[in-house]
Amino acid sequence: MFHWLEKNPFFFSVGVFIVIAFAGIIEILPNFAEASRPVKGLKPYTVLQLAGKEVYKKDNCLSCHSQMIRPFKSETDRYGQYSLSGEYAYDRPFLWGSKRTGPDLHRVGNYRTTDWHENHMWDPKSVVPDSIMPAYKHHFTNIADIETAYAEAVTVKTVFNTPYDVEGGTKLGTWEEAQKMALEEAKLVTADMKNKDVKDAVESGNIPEIVALIAYLNRLK
Amino acid sequence: MNGLMIKALAFAAVLIIATLAVVNSMNIDLSDSINMITMIGAIAIAVLTAGVSVKYINQMKTDTASGELAEENWDGIGEYKNELPSGWAFSFLGTMIWGLWYWFIGYPLNAFSQIGQYNEEVLEYNAKFDSVYKNADEATLQAMGESLFLVKCAPCHGETGDGLSGKAHDFTTRMSKDQVLYVIANGSDQLGYPMGAMPAGMASGDDAEAIATFIAGGMKGEAPVAFAACTSCHGEDGKGMGGMAPNIAEYDDLIISKILEHGKKGKLGSMPAFKTMLTPVQIKSLSAYIKTLK
Structure with a gap:
């Protein structure tokens, strides 16, 4: 019955592959498909948050901070609910990280505030005396790249069908609209900030990196 | 008894003697059952190696091809139709039974769950925490x-x-003067006390100053007259009338x-x-x- 298979090495290999992979296919794939769907209520990042995510990547926060709370009591006590894969559905790429020189940041928005981040980025030792984190004062003067963030949002909307501009999603709009919304969002952040230069910059229409970064960190919940 | 057999027995004997020599030279304690089992295993391997080699080498020397050939051949190499050895057949049946068990019971009901393990860890920890700290001093x-x-x-x-x-x-203090002035000016409705929201502007100007100085100073001495605006909710002593409003004294x-x-x-x-x-x-x-x- 299967003698022809024995004479056809290619199809024989295919058959062997299916037999060996079978358990994996039925055990892994359905779970994987289920778990990678966005969790309920998850919204794509706003343009300002994406710009903050770019700052996070650019200054390599990733190499000292993870964004992945593992299901262990010691971790959930410190950081909150363990992470679910569906929470990263709109992270392209996800920023799990694998090094914890500093603490995990996946839910930092739950227990730190805008003004704390402002103090901390300006001088980490002013709030955490033993901190070895460097100060990031250039975030207060560098202007965030809103244009690239917008381009990124448009790209994931077009290529991966990320739910921008749909019911229950995040509004993206045209470039002009997006600029205006990012600025409004930035003003909400600076309302809780004290640095005069940053406030003035936002008033005049430029968004410093610190504002975008704080918007992103506050979003991590 | 042919020459091959003698060689095989000699080989096995050498292996066994080597095993015993090692056991002896390393002062291995044979009253420990693990050591004993290991030594018996080593001797069994020597005997089996010799026996199996003899069997198959003899078979190669004496066997002649016989039996019915299977239909197909591969570049002239044929295959006899052999009965499936019973050991193989039973293993196959056993695998099928295990497969059914795994399909219907093993995977769906007994699979490892990371979250399940986490939940057990938390339950166990909480129970322990409660038993130790329920009535902590x-x-x-x-x-x-x-x-x-x-x-x-x-x-x-x-x-x-x-x-x-x-x-x-x-x-290190209850409230600073600035904080009291801020609350007087803006009111407060965040903490869900039974008294409800505190309206903004209960006092102003010098009255507010006097109240703030009094509260920030730890409510010592004579209360200023303006403090009367506060007492209806926070009480004469500022302690919040038994939980009706925030305690502003301590x-x-x-x-x-x-x-x-x-x-x-x-x-x-x-x-x-x-x-x-x-x-x-x-x-x-x-x-x-x-x-x-x-």
Whole structure:
């Protein structure tokens, strides 16, 4: 019955592959498909948050901070609910990280505030005396790249069908609209900030990196 | 008994003697059952190696091909039709039975679950925590509160609770003058006390100044006349009339737990709610510790 298979090495290999992979296919794939769907209520990042995510990547926060709370009591006590894969559905790429020189940041928005981040980025030792984190004062003067963030949002909307501009999603709009919304969002952040230069910059229409970064960190919940 | 057999027996004997020599030279304690089993295993392997080699080498020497050939051949190499050896057949049946068990019971009901393991860990830990700390005395609570404070609160309020020069609330006093003035000017409705919202502008100008100085000074001495505006909710002594309104004279368990539950936005900035991150005992321990801060 299967003698022809024995004479056809290619199809024989295919058959062997299916037999060996079978358990994996039925055990892994359905779970994987289920778990990678966005969790309920998850919204794509706003343009300002994406710009903050770019700052996070650019200054390599990733190499000292993870964004992945593992299901262990010691971790959930410190950081909150363990992470679910569906929470990263709109992270392209996800920023799990694998090094914890500093603490995990996946839910930092739950227990730190805008003004704390402002103090901390300006001088980490002013709030955490033993901190070895460097100060990031250039975030207060560098202007965030809103244009690239917008381009990124448009790209994931077009290529991966990320739910921008749909019911229950995040509004993206045209470039002009997006600029205006990012600025409004930035003003909400600076309302809780004290640095005069940053406030003035936002008033005049430029968004410093610190504002975008704080918007992103506050979003991590 | 042919020459091959003799060679095989000699080989096995050499292996066995080597095994015994090693056991002897290393002073291995054979009363330990593991050592004994290991030595018996080594001897069995020597015997089996010799026996199996003899069997198959003999078979190769004497066997002639016979039996019915299978239909197909591969470049002239044929295959006899052989009965499936019974060992193989039973293993195959066993695999099928195990497969059914795994399909219907093993995988769906007994699969490892990381989250299940986590839930068990949490349940076990909570039970242990409750049994140890359910009726903790004040000193234990203060010690627990201190370590919690250092982990959860110190990043904003400072390791000594002094609020890091105005970055957050200072626990060494009840309220600063600026904070009192801010609340008088803006009112407050964040903590869910039975008395409800405090309206903005209950006092102003010199009256507000006098009240703020009095409260920030620890409510010592004669209360200013303007303080009458506060007493209907916070009480004559400022202690909040038994939980109806916030205690403005000192820290009590209620105000600490209300602020942890609701978070707070005030003169100095905003504090998130920590309700889901702390257990009731932990909240109690925090207020026990905060009351000791001077």
